[in-house]
Amino acid sequence: MSTCLIITGAAGELGRIVLSAAANRSDVDCIIATTRSRSLDVPWPKVTCLTGVDLSEDAGARKLAESLDKIPCDNIGLLHCAGAFPATAPLHRTTLATVAAVFAANSLTFLGAAKAVLPRMRRQRSGRLVAFTSHTQEAAYPFMGPFNMSKLALLSAVQTLANENARFGIAINAIAVATLQTETERRIKPTGTYDDWVPVNGLAAYAIDMATTMGIQVNGSEIQYWKYSQSFFGDSIFSRNSIDPEILDPTNG
Numbered sequence: 001m002s003t004c005l006i007i008t009g010a011a012g013e014l015g016r017i018v019l020s021a022a023a024n025r026s027d028v029d030c031i032i033a034t035t036r037s038r039s040l041d042v043p044w045p046k047v048t049c050l051t052g053v054d055l056s057e058d059a060g061a062r063k064l065a066e067s068l069d070k071i072p073c074d075n076i077g078l079l080h081c082a083g084a085f086p087a088t089a090p091l092h093r094t095t096l097a098t099v100a101a102v103f104a105a106n107s108l109t110f111l112g113a114a115k116a117v118l119p120r121m122r123r124q125r126s127g128r129l130v131a132f133t134s135h136t137q138e139a140a141y142p143f144m145g146p147f148n149m150s151k152l153a154l155l156s157a158v159q160t161l162a163n164e165n166a167r168f169g170i171a172i173n174a175i176a177v178a179t180l181q182t183e184t185e186r187r188i189k190p191t192g193t194y195d196d197w198v199p200v201n202g203l204a205a206y207a208i209d210m211a212t213t214m215g216i217q218v219n220g221s222e223i224q225y226w227k228y229s230q231s232f233f234g235d236s237i238f239s240r241n242s243i244d245p246e247i248l249d250p251t252n253g
């Protein structure tokens, strides 16, 4: 059996970690890595890099589908790392253009990626798709409305498409993560308790397994990939996200 893994958002923080982990695995034979605005230098011959792929547009989805069509493999997995987290802010200070961009990055890109790979997977009667949601959408944290809503829309897409495609031997699941233990997150959230965050190497290995080797009986699920800690969930949400104290002051309109 020959396995092809597609990684979207491959130039992003998690995408780069997943790409490097997958490129070093002997059970992954080839990789298609897509980026939208950034280019990627990849030292691994088994990686094909597609740049300029905006998955919130039909043209981007088509470009990915055409690239996949050229690859003869019988086991195809998609790891959808594309997404966006805007600055935390109350809705009345957020433009609708920002809201639309967040929905495009978190929800529409998954639909674009799914449109690109599902026809081939349905013909082959097998495939796996994995998307990344967040713990924030269940907690409904304030000041993250557009992000929470877009991840709930993504989860709904995962569940609906899982039901739509189960009879073709395709499994579609989400992994809900909390703040990732990356250098970028540490830089933008200097007041957070870094040790409580999600270690990325273990997450990458788990996500690659889910997209390539795990059975398809788990379908339409959201795996909660984080560990509860009072310092992360109880106390530090506002300080971690650097919410302006003026916004929290109830005497301010």
Ligand SMILES: NC(=O)c1ccc[n+]([C@@H]2O[C@H](COP(=O)([O-])OP(=O)(O)OC[C@H]3O[C@@H](n4cnc5c(N)ncnc54)[C@H](OP(=O)(O)O)[C@@H]3O)[C@@H](O)[C@H]2O)c1
Pocket: 009, 010, 011, 012, 013, 014, 015, 035, 036, 037, 038, 053, 054, 055, 056, 080, 081, 082, 083, 084, 085, 104, 105, 106, 109, 132, 133, 134, 135, 177, 178, 179, 180, 181, 185
């Ligand atoms: N980081 C965290 O702590 C955290 C927490 C919860 C959930 N997550 C989720 O985990 C996933 C990965 O996070 P991350 O930190 O790696 O994010 P990231 O560093 O911001 O990378 C996201 C990537 O998505 C790509 N992207 C955005 N819009 C796109 C579009 N329209 N078409 C194609 N690609 C697009 C960007 O590509 P270009 O750079 O090429 O433009 C970017 O590299 C995301 O879904 C995120 O929401 C992350």
